[in-house]
Amino acid sequence: MDESYNFLSAKYDQSLKQLQSLNEKSNIKLEKKTSVLQMDLNNVETVSEDLAQYLRHDCVEISGVDPSEGQSCNNIVVSLSEEMGIMRYINSSCPANI
DSSP states (O other): OHHHHHHHHHHHHHHHHHHHHHHHHHHHHHHHHHHHHHHHHHHHHHHHHHHHHHHTTTOOOOOSOOOOTTOOHHHHHHHHHHHHTOOOOOOTTSSSOO
């Protein structure tokens, strides 16, 4: 009886050690993958921010101009850009396309 108990106890201990080893290996692999994915995400965020900034580089923000009767905001912006000598580009990245 003691022999069977010792045998089962040894097998249990061996199985427990194998399971712990597998868990540690899995955790290490997951940590590496998480690290790689985090770096990829940081790169994507940087590229996205750079692209958004590039798309805005030709945009001009005009604020504080209220539309008056007979003139829409678009007409006021067109008039201002013509007076300032700014070339107008139709660019979907600007919030108010003219």
